Amino acid sequence: MKEIINVLESGSSPSGSPDSYLEGGAYYIIIVAGGTGTRMNAGMPKQFISLAGKPILMHTIEKFFVADRAMKIILVLPENEISEWKNLCAKHNFSIEHEIVKGGETRFHSVKNGLERVGEHGVVGVHDGVRPLLSVSMINNCFSEAAKKGNAVPCMPLRESVRRVSGSENQAMNRNELVSIQTPQCFSVATLKKGYLTDYKSSFTDDASVVEALGEKINLTEGEEENIKITFPVDLAVAEALIKAQQ
Numbered sequence: 001m002k003e004i005i006n007v008l009e010s011g012s013s014p015s016g017s018p019d020s021y022l023e024g025g026a027y028y029i030i031i032v033a034g035g036t037g038t039r040m041n042a043g044m045p046k047q048f049i050s051l052a053g054k055p056i057l058m059h060t061i062e063k064f065f066v067a068d069r070a071m072k073i074i075l076v077l078p079e080n081e082i083s084e085w086k087n088l089c090a091k092h093n094f095s096i097e098h099e100i101v102k103g104g105e106t107r108f109h110s111v112k113n114g115l116e117r118v119g120e121h122g123v124v125g126v127h128d129g130v131r132p133l134l135s136v137s138m139i140n141n142c143f144s145e146a147a148k149k150g151n152a153v154p155c156m157p158l159r160e161s162v163r164r165v166s167g168s169e170n171q172a173m174n175r176n177e178l179v180s181i182q183t184p185q186c187f188s189v190a191t192l193k194k195g196y197l198t199d200y201k202s203s204f205t206d207d208a209s210v211v212e213a214l215g216e217k218i219n220l221t222e223g224e225e226e227n228i229k230i231t232f233p234v235d236l237a238v239a240e241a242l243i244k245a246q247q
Contacts, residue, residue: 025122030114033129059132125184146186154223155179
């Protein structure tokens with residue numbers, strides 16, 4: 001069963017001039033929101049936790065709507081959370097058009113379900129629902145780079161020292177050779193759909209790893225320090241402070 005709230009037509013054109021991998025198609029964003037909130041000690045799914053007066057997830061959806069109003073927004077939620085999300089939308093008069101799709105057993109299967117609602121041509125991004133603080137310019141850059149190169153994955157350099165741990169042994173690593181990966185991860189529709197035709201593997205930690213398994217080169221692009229994933233209570237406090245600083 002798939003639920004729809006004011007669905008945008010999948011054939012709508014994105015803003016800006018066409019690029020090589022856009023192929024006359026549309027821009028899509030799949031927002032995956034399957035967190036349980038266990039580590040937040042919140043008693044509710046973390047994507048529904050209030051941030052500056054409204055659920056985290058609403059902030060996230062708003063950013064993509066502002067970036068490109070023609071972009072089709074696909075929200076993937078656990079089936080048992082769909083009715084609560086609709087109640088929250090009514091409570092907050094949240095009317096941004098988006099399509100709701102039932103999530104799967106894992107993040108991999110949830111993205112796969114979301115891809116079923118994506119057309120055959122264009123660029124599709126996948127974003128964590130609890131990353132609400134990314135900028136519009138970052139969104140535009142990720143989609144633009146993917147339209148030119150076939151994919152774009154945002155990253156940030158590591159600040160702290162890192163060590164590889166194996167059993168009781170550990171070894172220093174060169175942090176300059178490592179980066180942390182963020183979302184939205186953007187790809188040509190054809191490439192991402194091809195990647196998700198494969199069987200699930202535990203090594204698929206994100207969409208880039210799925211596409212990389214096809215033999216595709218992953219193109220890294222600049223992420224943002226503010227683009228934090230809200231996982232622990234301290235992250236929520238940081239997000240509140242960042243929003244206040246922007247006002």
